[in-house]
Amino acid sequence: MDRDEFTSDKSELLFPVEENPISEPVELNTTDHNIKPWKLLIVDDDEEVHSATRLALKNFEFEGAGLEIQSAYTGAEALQKLKNDSETAVILLDVVMENPSAGLDCAQAIRQELHNKLVRIILRTGQPGSAPERSVIIDYDINDYKNKTELTSQRLFTAVYTAIRSYRDMLAIDKQRKGLQYIIDASGDFFKQTSLKKLSKGVLTLIESIFRLQNTLYISGTGFSATQDTNQGQANWKFIAATGKFASCQNEGVCEQINHEIDQRLREVAERRESMFIDNDYIGYFPTHGNKHHIVYMENCGRYRWEEVQNLLEIFTSNVGIAFDNIYLNQEIIDTQTEIVMRLGQVVEERSKETAYHVFRVAEYIYTLAKALGLDEEEAKTIKLASPMHDIGKIGIPDSVLLKPGKLNDEEWAVMKTHANIGYNILGGSERTLLKTAAIIALTHHERWDGNGYPNGMKGEDIPLAGRLTALADIFDALGSDRVYKKAWPLDKIFKYITEESGRIFDPKLVSLFMENKKSILAIMEQYRDP
Numbered sequence: 001m002d003r004d005e006f007t008s009d010k011s012e013l014l015f016p017v018e019e020n021p022i023s024e025p026v027e028l029n030t031t032d033h034n035i036k037p038w039k040l041l042i043v044d045d046d047e048e049v050h051s052a053t054r055l056a057l058k059n060f061e062f063e064g065a066g067l068e069i070q071s072a073y074t075g076a077e078a079l080q081k082l083k084n085d086s087e088t089a090v091i092l093l094d095v096v097m098e099n100p101s102a103g104l105d106c107a108q109a110i111r112q113e114l115h116n117k118l119v120r121i122i123l124r125t126g127q128p129g130s131a132p133e134r135s136v137i138i139d140y141d142i143n144d145y146k147n148k149t150e151l152t153s154q155r156l157f158t159a160v161y162t163a164i165r166s167y168r169d170m171l172a173i174d175k176q177r178k179g180l181q182y183i184i185d186a187s188g189d190f191f192k193q194t195s196l197k198k199l200s201k202g203v204l205t206l207i208e209s210i211f212r213l214q215n216t217l218y219i220s221g222t223g224f225s226a227t228q229d230t231n232q233g234q235a236n237w238k239f240i241a242a243t244g245k246f247a248s249c250q251n252e253g254v255c256e257q258i259n260h261e262i263d264q265r266l267r268e269v270a271e272r273r274e275s276m277f278i279d280n281d282y283i284g285y286f287p288t289h290g291n292k293h294h295i296v297y298m299e300n301c302g303r304y305r306w307e308e309v310q311n312l313l314e315i316f317t318s319n320v321g322i323a324f325d326n327i328y329l330n331q332e333i334i335d336t337q338t339e340i341v342m343r344l345g346q347v348v349e350e351r352s353k354e355t356a357y358h359v360f361r362v363a364e365y366i367y368t369l370a371k372a373l374g375l376d377e378e379e380a381k382t383i384k385l386a387s388p389m390h391d392i393g394k395i396g397i398p399d400s401v402l403l404k405p406g407k408l409n410d411e412e413w414a415v416m417k418t419h420a421n422i423g424y425n426i427l428g429g430s431e432r433t434l435l436k437t438a439a440i441i442a443l444t445h446h447e448r449w450d451g452n453g454y455p456n457g458m459k460g461e462d463i464p465l466a467g468r469l470t471a472l473a474d475i476f477d478a479l480g481s482d483r484v485y486k487k488a489w490p491l492d493k494i495f496k497y498i499t500e501e502s503g504r505i506f507d508p509k510l511v512s513l514f515m516e517n518k519k520s521i522l523a524i525m526e527q528y529r530d531p
Helices: 009-013 047-054 076-084 101-111 132-137 151-186 195-210 244-251 260-272 306-351 358-374 378-387 392-396 409-419 417-428 432-444 467-477 492-498 508-516 518-527
Strands: 038-043 067-072 087-096 122-123 144-147 216-222 235-240 276-278 282-286 292-300
Touching: 038 047, 038 076, 038 151, 047 151, 047 282, 067 076, 076 087, 087 151, 087 392, 101 122, 122 151, 132 144, 132 432, 144 151, 144 417, 144 432, 144 508, 195 235, 216 244, 235 244, 260 276, 260 282, 260 292, 276 508, 358 378, 358 508, 358 518, 378 467, 392 417, 392 432, 409 417, 417 432, 467 508, 492 508, 508 518
Parallel strands: 038 067, 038 087, 087 122, 122 144
Antiparallel strands: 216 235, 216 292, 276 282, 282 292
C-alpha cells in the first residue's frame, strides 16, 4: 500500500468526483429492499480505503438490489470470510497488505484452495510497479485490474456493476448446471421413490437461476378444490422441495411458514388450475393428468415484468407437468405390479388356511435383513416385493395334502415338495426382474445351507441370496404362527431353534444379522400381528 500518495482527504483522491458522470441505467423498474443484496468484500489494510469505497458505492443498485459490503484487512482474514460465506459476488482486493504479495496469494488461494470460480476479483493497487498489470492478468485468475490513483468513483461504479453482472451470469449458468444435473439424475431414476424429489429440486434450482430468489417452495396436492376442505389447513399439501425460509418445510407435514394468506393463494391456483401473479408472488401451476396439483411458489418476484417471463414460465411448467405425468405413470405400473404379487401371495396363504399377514411379515423381515446385509435399496426392495410369491406353487397341491391337519406320510410329503418346482414353472418364463426374482425364491426357499433341502439339494452360497433370506424369514414366521398342523411356538423357543440351525438350515451370517436386529424383527411381528 503506497500510503505516501494520500492526503488527509483520501476519499477525494481515491475516488475524485467527475463532472457529468455517465451512469448506466439500472435494469429493473423499481427497487425492492426485500430483495437479497449483492455481497461485496473489501480487502485492504487501510481503514480509510474501506470508508471511501463504502461512500462511493452508497447508492449502488443492480437489478433492484443494493450491496452488502463486508471488510477484511488481510488476505488471511478474507479467505476465512469466503470459507464461511460462499455467496460473495465481488472482491475489491489490495495487493500489498501483511506482505508484499498478500493480495496475489489470496487470489490464488480463492481459486485453487477454496475452488471458488464464481466470485469476481478486482485487484486494486497503489504500487503498480510491484504487481505489473500484464503479468498479473496472465498469471492470476482475476477479473479486473485497477490502479488506485486512476480509480474515480464512476470507474469504481462501472467496475463493480460489470463484475456483478458477470457474477449473476456465472451464477445462473452454475445453477442451471446443477438444476439440469438434478433432472438428469431423476430421469435415470424414475422408478425410484426419490425421483419425484430430485425432479422437484431440479425445477426449483432452474427457476432460481432465471429469477434471483431466496424463498421458493415446491408443493404437491391431491384431489381437492380450493372452495372445499377449507378447514383442513395444510393437510392436502405435500412439501417436496424448498429453499430459503421454507427449507424446513420439505421434511414436515405442516409448514409454519405457510400462513393463511399463502395457503389461500395456493388453493386458488389449484382450483383455477392456472399460474397466477398475486401481489409480488408468482404461483406456478404445473398441469398433470389425474387429480393432482403441482405448484411452485416463488416469493417476491413481482419486480419482473409479467409479459417478459410469461411465455418462458408457461413453456417450462407445461414441460415439467409432462415429466411428472411420466413419473406418476411409472409409479402406477410399479404399484399395480406390486399389488398383484401381494394379492396372489395372500390367495395362496388363505387357501392354505394360513393368515394373509404371513406374507407381509416375511417381506418386512427380508427387507430388514437385506438392508442390514448391505444390499442397495433397489435390490433389497426387489427381494422384498418378490417374496410374497414364495409359495405360489401350492396352488398345484391337492387339498387333501395341503390342508391335512396331521403329519404327512412319505407319499404326501413328496407331493408337497413339488410346490417349489410348480412355483418356479409358473413364474420362470417372465423377463420382468420382479417375477424372475420371485421364481428364484419359489424354487430355492426350501434349500438348506448344509445341502439337505429340496428340490435340488443346493448347498451354502450356491443357494441364491433371495432364497436364503426367504428361508430364514419364512420359517421364523411359520414357527410363530398357528397352522392346521401345529400351534405357534413361544418366541424363546423359536430364537433358540434359529440359532441351533445356523450352519445347517440357515446361512450363519444371516442368522447373526437376524439376532442383531431382533428388536426390529419383533416390531414387525407386532405391527402385522394376526387378528
